[in-house]
Amino acid sequence: MSDIDTSKLAYGPTELDDHEHLPTSTGLSHEKLTMWAFLGSECLLFGALISTYLLLRNKPDELAIDVGPKASDLFDIPFTSVSSFVLLMSSLTMVLAVQAIQGGDDRQTRLWLATTATFGAVFIAGQVYEFTIFYNEGLGYTTNISSSAFFTLTGFHGVHVSLGIIMLVSLWFMSRNGRLTQRNAETVEIVGLYWHFVDIVWIVIFGIVYLIP
Amino acid sequence: MSTDTAIADHGTDVGHEHEGNHLTFNGAIKIAAILAAITGVETATYFFDFGSAAKPVILVLMATKFLVVIGYFMHLKYDNKMFALLFSIGIVFALSVYGAFLLTFNYF
Numbered sequence: 125m126s127d128i129d130t131s132k133l134a135y136g137p138t139e140l141d142d143h144e145h146l147p148t149s150t151g152l153s154h155e156k157l158t159m160w161a162f163l164g165s166e167c168l169l170f171g172a173l174i175s176t177y178l179l180l181r182n183k184p185d186e187l188a189i190d191v192g193p194k195a196s197d198l199f200d201i202p203f204t205s206v207s208s209f210v211l212l213m214s215s216l217t218m219v220l221a222v223q224a225i226q227g228g229d230d231r232q233t234r235l236w237l238a239t240t241a242t243f244g245a246v247f248i249a250g251q252v253y254e255f256t257i258f259y260n261e262g263l264g265y266t267t268n269i270s271s272s273a274f275f276t277l278t279g280f281h282g283v284h285v286s287l288g289i290i291m292l293v294s295l296w297f298m299s300r301n302g303r304l305t306q307r308n309a310e311t312v313e314i315v316g317l318y319w320h321f322v323d324i325v326w327i328v329i330f331g332i333v334y335l336i337p
Numbered sequence: 338m339s340t341d342t343a344i345a346d347h348g349t350d351v352g353h354e355h356e357g358n359h360l361t362f363n364g365a366i367k368i369a370a371i372l373a374a375i376t377g378v379e380t381a382t383y384f385f386d387f388g389s390a391a392k393p394v395i396l397v398l399m400a401t402k403f404l405v406v407i408g409y410f411m412h413l414k415y416d417n418k419m420f421a422l423l424f425s426i427g428i429v430f431a432l433s434v435y436g437a438f439l440l441t442f443n444y445f
Contacts, residue, residue: 150419152417152419152420156420157419157420157423160420160423160424161423161427163424163427164423164424164425164426164427164428164430165427166427167424167427167428167430167431168427168430168431168434170431171431171432171434171435172435174435175435175438175439178439178444179438179439179442179444201380201383202380202383205376205379205380205383208376209373209376212369212372212373212376213369213373215369215372215406215410216365216366216368216369216410218410219360219365219410220362220365223360223361223362223365313412316410316411317411320406320407320410320411321411323406324402324403324406324407327399327402327403327406328399328403330379330399331379331395331396331398331399332399335379335380335382335383335395336391336392336395336396337391337392
């Protein structure tokens, strides 16, 4: 039997089964459904950016203010591989954070949330370093059409990662203030979905943009 | 029964979010190790000449990592199929539209 005070639920007093089945029209969490629908729409955003880059990456001399090098000429694959690994491991720590809060362990939840945010920050720092190198080598945002496409794609991804870090830090503070408990485990799960999506977008970008010759 | 995924049968209620399986701590670590190994092989394509096989190898490895993260870390393998449907609509739509876009401009 559930020991949750049903009078405090958003849906009002209700009979809950042993698995706390939500009394929504679908039987599913609408917050989670919304996040999945949002992530589906994000596929269209990143699909547009990736396909635009693919089309323009071999055309640096078209619509060029200053032709400059191609992004692919400046890639440091070993460095970017390490960045990719860091982001991949952040997905693991995010899973551990979700498991921790589902198990009611607030301390472990904060540990793994902080670790995930830290890994994300390390990834962003790596991106900033990489972009600085590119700029110093003569590849800026407006150098040529290829560079514009590259920086738009990776910049949008970087912004998504940064927003994810903000959400993770917010969850950490909520947990510390006692506002994030086992009852709110789904909140962490939903933020986790966003974080994993950001990771799989990078999996695609790393493969298509950096590795494929 | 696998020791890496704890299997708890929650019944077969229609519309129930979790269909009974979830990833344990050890399971998550193993999945992460597999993903790291795949990343290593992807990176190896930079250091070693895979010839004409480089592109398909990278694409296959990339797709594998994509599906593993979605299935296990995002829990889609164990969750209600409605979530997978919503996400799949986005993926299929994106692949169709942008595949047509690239075809239009003779990318392939």
